[in-house]
Amino acid sequence: MNIKQNIKTLIVEKPLKLDCGQTINNFPLAYETYGSLNNEKDNAILVFHALTGDQFVTGINPVTKKDGWWSYAVGSGKSIDTDKYFVICANVIGGCMGSFGPSHENPKTKKIYGTDFPVITINDMVNAQINLLDFFGIKKLFSVVGGSMGGMQVLQFISNYPDKAKTAIPIACTSSHSAQNIAFNELGRQAIAADHNWSDGDYNSKNIVPDKGLAVARMAAHITYLSKKGLQEKFGRKLQERDDLKFGFDADFQIESYLRYQGSVFVDRFDANSYLYITRAMDYFDLVKQFNGNLSDAFKNTKAKFFIISFTSDWLYPTQENKDIVIALNAVGANVGFVEIESDKGHDSFLLNVPDFLKALKNFLDKSYAEKIHETRI
Amino acid sequence: MQKKFMKPEYKIISDLIEKDAKVLDVGCDDGTLMEFLKTNKNANIRGIEISKEKVQICIAKGLTVIEGNAEFDLKQFPNNSFEYVVLGQTLQAFINPETVIRELLRVGNKAIVTIPNFGHWKVRLNLLFKGTMPITNSLPHDWYNTPNIHMCTIKDFVRFSKIINFKIFKSLALINENVSDINNSNLIFKNLFGELGIFLIEK
Numbered sequence: 001m002n003i004k005q006n007i008k009t010l011i012v013e014k015p016l017k018l019d020c021g022q023t024i025n026n027f028p029l030a031y032e033t034y035g036s037l038n039n040e041k042d043n044a045i046l047v048f049h050a051l052t053g054d055q056f057v058t059g060i061n062p063v064t065k066k067d068g069w070w071s072y073a074v075g076s077g078k079s080i081d082t083d084k085y086f087v088i089c090a091n092v093i094g095g096c097m098g099s100f101g102p103s104h105e106n107p108k109t110k111k112i113y114g115t116d117f118p119v120i121t122i123n124d125m126v127n128a129q130i131n132l133l134d135f136f137g138i139k140k141l142f143s144v145v146g147g148s149m150g151g152m153q154v155l156q157f158i159s160n161y162p163d164k165a166k167t168a169i170p171i172a173c174t175s176s177h178s179a180q181n182i183a184f185n186e187l188g189r190q191a192i193a194a195d196h197n198w199s200d201g202d203y204n205s206k207n208i209v210p211d212k213g214l215a216v217a218r219m220a221a222h223i224t225y226l227s228k229k230g231l232q233e234k235f236g237r238k239l240q241e242r243d244d245l246k247f248g249f250d251a252d253f254q255i256e257s258y259l260r261y262q263g264s265v266f267v268d269r270f271d272a273n274s275y276l277y278i279t280r281a282m283d284y285f286d287l288v289k290q291f292n293g294n295l296s297d298a299f300k301n302t303k304a305k306f307f308i309i310s311f312t313s314d315w316l317y318p319t320q321e322n323k324d325i326v327i328a329l330n331a332v333g334a335n336v337g338f339v340e341i342e343s344d345k346g347h348d349s350f351l352l353n354v355p356d357f358l359k360a361l362k363n364f365l366d367k368s369y370a371e372k373i374h375e376t377r378i
Numbered sequence: 379m380q381k382k383f384m385k386p387e388y389k390i391i392s393d394l395i396e397k398d399a400k401v402l403d404v405g406c407d408d409g410t411l412m413e414f415l416k417t418n419k420n421a422n423i424r425g426i427e428i429s430k431e432k433v434q435i436c437i438a439k440g441l442t443v444i445e446g447n448a449e450f451d452l453k454q455f456p457n458n459s460f461e462y463v464v465l466g467q468t469l470q471a472f473i474n475p476e477t478v479i480r481e482l483l484r485v486g487n488k489a490i491v492t493i494p495n496f497g498h499w500k501v502r503l504n505l506l507f508k509g510t511m512p513i514t515n516s517l518p519h520d521w522y523n524t525p526n527i528h529m530c531t532i533k534d535f536v537r538f539s540k541i542i543n544f545k546i547f548k549s550l551a552l553i554n555e556n557v558s559d560i561n562n563s564n565l566i567f568k569n570l571f572g573e574l575g576i577f578l579i580e581k
Contacts, residue, residue: 326444
């Protein structure tokens with residue numbers, strides 16, 4: 001990984017005991033902020049990114065030179081309005097955009113960690129990011145927001161720090177990774193491991209990258225982010241720059257070409273080992289088990305106002321799994337709203353221009369900010 | 379589902395509820411009643427609504443609403459979660475009104491149920507003279523496209539309370555925007571002239 005400029009980093013001195021048993025300290029946590037923190041320090045929103053996201057939520061990502069991953073939702077006048085709110089986002093630990101991850105050097109061996117990096121969990125990610133509150137002098141966040149793995153971090157955050165956020169918006173997520181979720185992640189990991197360049201994770205010392213394996217992992221995952229209907233409407237059986245089938249294995253179909261492109265651009269910005277670590281963290285996520293089978297107990301101490309959002313065509317984290325969170329919250333009388341947004345864009349809907357979603361997100365945030373939140377349980 | 383809420387109905391429901399009460403509005407529509415109860419009774423109020431569009435309207439009003447079907451999604455609430463559960467002009471639209479009533483009384487200590495009265499004289503005359511399924515201001519649908527599959531009269535609802543065994547604490551009829559008590563001696567009259575029946579019920 002190249003040395004990246006324009007990356008703000010907080011060195012977390014406080015020791016953090018990871019779920020795997022190891023303790024880390026003095027580790028870097030890369031972050032970005034948008035908007036400004038008001039005098040009362042009550043307008044901060046912590047955004048959690050998904051598997052392949054990073055801290056560059058909106059505007060032009062200074063590393064990839066592309067639009068930030070949540071440019072549709074975050075920015076001036078947008079759903080998460082940076083004229084109004086102070087938006088903070090950190091690269092998760094285990095990631096590859098400046099935060100402590102497998103592409104960092106192990107100070108003891110002076111070698112890149114690779115697969116010697118400790119296995120991290122969603123819980124570890126959240127416990128690392130809580131340090132940002134002290135850093136900015138924020139007692140209580142106005143909101144914690146995230147989609148997909150970001151949503152899992154929202155749930156874990158509220159569970160760990162029940163009084164650190166006024167509102168919580170988990171989007172298109174789950175409280176427990178399903179067998180199907182794990183299966184797709186394993187497919188990605190095995191694609192990376194099958195690339196000879198991976199070298200059991202030690203590719204950095206050899207100056208090579210398992211780009212083919214990582215690209216296949218991305219291609220497979222990308223399919224799970226879209227819906228069958230969405231794919232059919234966008235690509236159908238359309239051919240790629242040709243009039244007829246070529247009776248070979250080039251990309252005859254547009255969908256093949258599209259996936260290959262998605263794979264190829266991904267390897268330029270993402271580290272293969274980080275992909276292994278972060279997918280592992282998602283697979284290990286089971287908030288139900290953390291609370292001995294009763295998800296409600298995860299939320300019994302919080303007064304946060306929840307707003308849960310799912311999408312009709314999301315088959316990766318389907319509505320029912322989101323509703324299970326609503327049910328668990330209602331069981332302890334938490335303040336929870338829920339809406340399922342109609343969209344053909346699959347799991348990726350939360351990242352895309354889906355007006356009903358963007359409207360709901362904006363309305364919830366702005367109304368909650370405007371009024372004194374009813375911090376009582378039913 | 380189209381509902382013809384009348385202003386007096388809000389007022390009557392609001393009068394039945396104590397200040398600061400925890401209330402669930404089942405089939406909360408665009409949240410008008412929720413807002414009314416929030417403003418007038420400082421109610422800690424939640425809603426459940428089947429229509430995505432209506433849920434969006436509620437969110438835009440800053441109301442806490444869950445998208446869901448009351449027939450299936452009430453079961454997520456623990457027993458006695460709310461002091462009051464309100465079901466405004468929706469009972470007739472459920473496949474199984476009996477289950478819904480039982481769920482309302484499980485989730486809430488008390489329930490307030492309002493029903494458009496199918497025993498109203500205009501409905502009766504409509505059927506008597508036209509010989510077709512009645513269409514009125516509060517029941518604007520044809521028989522084949524109406525969401526109201528289980529219409530009942532005020533008298534039916536009173537009988538229903540005896541059959542499935544719940545207590546009617548208070549029963550009111552709305553006639554030309556005036557509210558009046560229903561009792562055993564005037565039931566026949568109220569059932570003929572009441573446009574809406576409003577019932578405060580308990581297990």
